[in-house]
Amino acid sequence: MQLDGTIVALSSGRPPSAIAIVRVSGAEAVALAASFGVTGLAPRRASLRRLVSPLDGALLDRAVCVHFPGPETSTGEDIVEFHCHGSPAIVERVLADAVTLSGVRMAEPGEYTLRAVLNGRMGMADAEALADLIEARTEGERRRALRLSEGALSMRVAEWRARLIGLLADAESRLDFADEGDVPDDLTDLACRCDALAREIATVLSDSSDADKLTDGFHIVLTGSPNAGKSSLINALTAREAAIVTPEAGTTRDVVAVTIDLGGYKVTLEDTAGLRDGATGVEAIGIARTRERIARADLVIAVISPDTAATDVPADLVVHHKADLGGPAGALATSITDPASIDLLRDLLRERVSEAMRPAEAALVTRARQRSALGACIARLSDAAGEGQLELQAEALRLACYEMARMTGEIGIEDVLDDVFGRFCIGK
């Protein structure tokens, strides 16, 4: 990624929209504003100004303009923002005119955040969290990313790092000042303290083992005899005509997956081929896939109806469908003729999902990179706890510090950058 020059990009959502924010960051930001006829902006004050084209002097828009002088800005550089009217034509023209100015170019994806990190305005873990925040597709992901971007992980890491350095300093001072009588020689608790720190990191790590669940989503598989009404039920639950419904048994052959947002979580409902013995050909393949899905599902719902044979697939939930045709009293019953019964089932599913997703939402460690650095750090701390010689304990602690430095990006920051910033969209 190129890192010099003044960058410009649309940093709000795609027009048409109420307003569109064009953000300029870099040494030439103020000069760029002047080229658009905007001068004398008071720092951090919004002023309504006329934007004129630096090329032909045409009036482009009346925009609210703000100047944030560096380095106390999000990127650490001078920033100017034009809050334009949210029309595609205006935004395109402003950007096109801006990049004709010398030293000004379009920002690359993630470049604003990259500059913030490089200018020391943001730590690595926080930038990763911001990347997650921007990418968040569900309320659950957003909540987690927000918590992380507010420093939930970076604060823990800073604390761990400080303790690690404290442990190392205690060991080193015993080694280097042994002859001076001014450092107490006993360091009996070093192993315990190493162990305690290792356990603490390990707990956070294991609590985060489900972190990917939030992105993968919760998987519900509907199963049952042919014609039990599985496809109808999915369509009703998702309020979509995703699956084909016919009175013919064996309509659904392949797995049909529908993803919805349920209570802020990504939930995938999978409609499957009805299970019956003696099926052949395409239907048999479909049944094999059904069994495969059942094995991997987070929740299996067996759909039973009075007009079809019962199946004995182990399920987490049994739904007595086609309740309008009868069925046992007091059971969980649904019917497409009764919207309230569908809502009830949806509420029940929402509860089950949020219960299952809560640990994933609470996860602090969300990336493979972080997991491997912290895992290695735990291993070195355990070494330190187990070594008999102080200089070997110190050595293990040095290696633990090295791994922690990889976690924070102090070491190997270059490896981290692509991973983090490759995923941003332009204007962030």
Added chain:
Amino acid sequence: MFHVKHDVVVVGAGHAGCEAAAAAARAGAKTALVTLNQDAIGRLSCNPAMGGIGKGHLIREVDALDGIIGRISDLAGIQYRLLNRSRGPAVRGPRAQIDRAAYAAAMQAEIAATDGLTVVEGEVADLTVDGGVVTGVRLADGRTLTAAAVILTTGTFLGGVIHLGEKTWTAGRMGEAAATDLSHRLRALGLPMKRLKTGTPPRLAASSIDWDALPEQPGDADPVFLSTMTTAPALEQRPCHVTGTNVETHAVIRVNLTRSAMYGGGITGVGPRYCPSIEDKVVRFADREGHQVFLEPEGLTSDLIYPNGISTSLPEDVQIAMVRSMAGCGRAEIVQPGYAIEYDAIDARALAPTLELRALPGLFLAGQINGTTGYEEAAAQGLLAGLNAARLAGGAQAVTMSRDVSYIGVMVDDLVTNGADEPYRMFTSRAENRLSLRADNAGERLTAWGETHGLIGAARKAHHAASMAAKQAAVERLRGLAITPNEAAGEGVGINRDGRRRDGFELLSHPEGGWRVVDRFCPDLETLPREVRDSLEADALYRTYTDRQMTVAAETRAADALAIPQDLAEQPIPGLSNELRQKLIARRPATIGEARRISGMTPAGLALIAAHARRAVA
């Protein structure tokens, strides 16, 4: 006027100067050692001891390069203790109490007997410079000495000012004149100078101390010497004694703090945090009720005692009260009061890693002038400066020492990269490769390197070759061992019964193993010299970690190798903080590794520089 031509002129005959002069002469340069007074050659200005943790490592490295500090120390050693004996071999440091008079005499004899080395008495008043290159020195009496290279090792003499209570006077050491003209000259050259300070305790009359009241601290029964060439103590051995400050001592100091030169505000220089004055200790560790004080003999024939741990710049009357409050010292007499001394040092970032001043070719600096403290640190720099000065005179390329291989390399790299904000002392924690940089393997690390640069004399060469051959043979013997878990169990060593045979190194490093067990299987190794056995045992003990360290080092080296173009500092690097930018311009790191070690470098700043460097390369 009178002219003498030399290859190398060394100014100052302390530990840096003597080592520099000896190294330059060994490397084949016609060398002059200029000192105010011949009798002051090899004088120990402060404590009568050599070595210690980190410092002992440095001495062994200088010794491995056939330097003189270790050998001369052993000619004057009156007590040996291996510090950190209870810890592993990597952090053990040999240390010796030194007979001051014997040391100076042995050093003077050594210098006199060194081929190609002459001593010149006089005060260096000025450097002669021609076309931006140093061409020699001018003495206060008008003589000039021309040389291809000049090494300044001025210790505390450059702009030296002594503080004793409310009194202040210019001096290089108690009773010796400071080098004032040279100080003015260096400032006039525009070199980046700063003031540092150090202190020394009062000297006590041995006959005035009640020895029976004090516990004795004997030397080790089987002494470990500072030079690997030494086989037995040269002098009669003496114990030290232990006393200490107490609540009363601290009260005396507290009441009189404002009369201390340091606390009265008389001193602007920065002192060593790691060798604090007793005033400092009392203020900084206010909750401590006492500090240990070692009463060290200054020599077999000397009546002086050096009370290690109470360096001070309090007025003499307070010093007496303070000393007499300590156990065994109720009637102690002070023969020479303690004092603090402020002196000029150069910001070592102005030096190349060869110890030559970048801005003034031909001028090398070593010792306290570079911001270090300690005899051992001084000697180690002296050796490298002496070697490079001789190479410059002989038209050879200058050499540098890597921090991966030696403490000398660690120290020089730290100094030229970060300078020294406070007097710099060596610690084992400064070395990333601590487990490999040991006192026991200094020869293995450095002697061959020294040989290629002409530093190693015949006796050392033979000694080194013999011990390397013995070690190599032993290594093969140990590798060749194949002991079954059953056989090991027979010797009391419990190993997993996995059917895998263990080699000698595995037995050596096993908690229940060691030489005791290995000797049962290889009785022939029992007769190996102790130093070889120790070194093999250490290699075995640290093998897992040194292997892992090599991986980390390789990773770091790969990342650090990225070259930074010379002109990168001038290019606009948007977002690089002004502070880091200034550092970049001042330091001009050649690689990302050098940039990483600049103090105050942030991870973010480094990534930014790396990004620009990579783009410039592409």
